[in-house]
Amino acid sequence: MNDDMIAGALESILFMAGDAVEISDIAATLEIETEQLESIVEQMMEKRRRERSGLHIIRVDSKLQMCTNQEYSHYIEAALAPVKKSRLSQSMIETLAIIAYKQPVTRFEIEQIRGVKSSYSVAALVEKGLILRAGRKKTLGNPVLYVTSDEFLRHFGLRSVDELPELNLSEA
């Protein structure tokens, strides 16, 4: 299997899945090393950007997913009128910011920082799939710990949480 064929196989798998697919799973299917696949993927991404392709491949943590080129969003909206993505409310985005940087984090820890009850925001973020429950903290009351999800990365166009901008700690 040469690189072109690997690229082709990968494209067809991602197109068919729609969802994000683990890179390691695809590599195993194609019987190649994950590193080799990753380097081919990088070339594909670059080629698609260069050619202003309508479909891009993005990385969602350890997964790959196909999406549209944002350059053409208004054409998609004009032609297909897809359901507009809703933006998060102020309380939800503040809550999410704390979870993103401090994960895994409990609701109490979030409320300590925000100074207000955040149960509604946390529940709404879970409902939207932007955060996940990830076990319980081994402390009094065993509170639930929250982490961000793949959907969080997609919602903000991030490859991984490492891409979050650094916190401005200069004033603290």
Added chain:
Amino acid sequence: METYDYKVRIEQFEGPLDLLLHLVGRARIDIEDIFVSEVTGQYLEYVSEMDSLSMESASEFLEMAATLLYIKSRMILPTEETETEEEDPEQELIYRLKTYKIYKEAAEALKGFETKAERVYFKLPEEIGFPEEKLMIEQMTLEGLYAAYMEVLGRQPEAEAERIEEVEIRKDAYTIRERSRYILHILNQYGMTTFGALFSEAHTKLEVAVTFIALLNMMHKNLVSIQQDGCFDEIYISKRTEEAVG
């Protein structure tokens, strides 16, 4: 500023820290200088105008007001050497404000990412249709299948029996009233009967149970008397006569 203005605006804040940060920003001072500014006074003014908020958020704003008043009172009172002992509420609040500010700014940065990313569309995850599975029966003859089927049937007798019983016990097949009349009928006819005889004709558990309840009921009403000479001896049931009562 009008009172109405306060009410409308206070609800726009995410909580007491958000309101304080807003006031600090408006006063163009550093967070550190909050206690030597008019910000705390302004905060208390806002909160005093607040009455249309829900109890939950109101309590959070009021708690902060109490903290600010406490800090103020400490500043007026002569300072004792308690600084090292307890947490300095001023420094603690300044720390909380700074921490909150950091995450509030991070949230603003996230909004920028959100706006950019909302122009990217994804296909809904596909429900991959796998070819339908066919059931293959190999190495099996028709006789074998028939034997297997009969074996399954043979395993069901208990369940079957139960079902038949259920059908037999129709709703209200036996009522206490009807069983009482039956007992009275027998007593009227023979004057006396035995416990065993009373149930000898019972066909089902339900009939036994209802007859028994009817008997208890009749005893309760002093309509019958029960006599037993010794343990496990026959129990005699007789009709109480008017004379016997009382």
